[in-house]
Amino acid sequence: MSAHERQQVSSRADRQVVERLVPVWLRETERHDADAARRARESWESGTLSPQAAQDLALWVTARITDTGFNEEEGPDVRGPVRITPADKESVHRWLAEQGHDV
Numbered sequence: 001m002s003a004h005e006r007q008q009v010s011s012r013a014d015r016q017v018v019e020r021l022v023p024v025w026l027r028e029t030e031r032h033d034a035d036a037a038r039r040a041r042e043s044w045e046s047g048t049l050s051p052q053a054a055q056d057l058a059l060w061v062t063a064r065i066t067d068t069g070f071n072e073e074e075g076p077d078v079r080g081p082v083r084i085t086p087a088d089k090e091s092v093h094r095w096l097a098e099q100g101h102d103v
Contacts, residue, residue, distance in 0.1 A: 065084050
């Protein structure tokens with residue numbers, strides 16, 4: 001497999017992670033700031049994210065990493081509706097960078 005083919009596979013995998021997590025992020029954002037969620041949803045559905053929405057998504061995925069390797073006594077305990085790994089965070093950040101966003 002060439003470097004270009006590996007990049008395409010990586011890009012598709014990153015996009016799949018983003019597509020899995022964005023709906024969760026939008027639902028959570030909606031509970032806290034309906035207007036921001038509406039704007040983010042509109043930009044996502046139009047095929048792009050605004051710089052503010054991209055920054056919010058990057059921060060959200062970082063804060064929501066649930067697979068930390070800590071046990072219950074060590075913390076942190078980050079419960080949520082989806083499992084988010086450090087690799088998921090990297091996928092989201094990489095995808096955002098590929099879209100031209102500063103992460």
